[in-house]
Amino acid sequence: MSSNDDPIDDDGEAAVEDGPAYEVGYGRPPKATRFQEGQSGNPTGRRQGSKKLATLARKALNETVVVNMAGRKRKMTKLVAALTQQANKAAAGDAKATRLMIDIQTEAEARDAGKPGAQDPAAGVQRHAVIMAALTARLKASGNGDGSDD
Secondary structure, three states: OOOOOEOOOOOOEOOOOOOOOOOOOOOOOOOOHOOOOOOOOOOOOOOOOOOHHHHHHHHHOOOOEEEEEEEEEEEEEEEHHHHHHHHHHHOOOOOOHHHHHHHHHHHHHHHHOOOOOOOHHHHHHHHHHHHHHHHHHHHHHHEEEEEEEE
């Protein structure tokens, strides 16, 4: 094999033949297959994929259901029905439901705190602390402070 037939030069790099200065390789596609200037890489736009979890949850919780309350049928969203059930459990003395409802109320007040005309958030925290202390004392007095239904 002569030195002219050797595809690799003395530097260890591939010898470039006379011709275009552009070398095709990784990250360097042939010029003929590149996107044309002014043409988008995805002209039809994004495919309809799966929705975000928050969107799916909002859609599911806003569905209307018929609920039997006090012998009467009422239409309400699933979210309202779930909150009503938790509030009823809390009123019956379920400690976990009470904690959940207070957490939901605190979160709602915290979100509303930034809106104009909102109440003082410190007053809400103090009010919840008093409610929790009273409920804790009541549950301890009844002997059911662990939140179990036994």
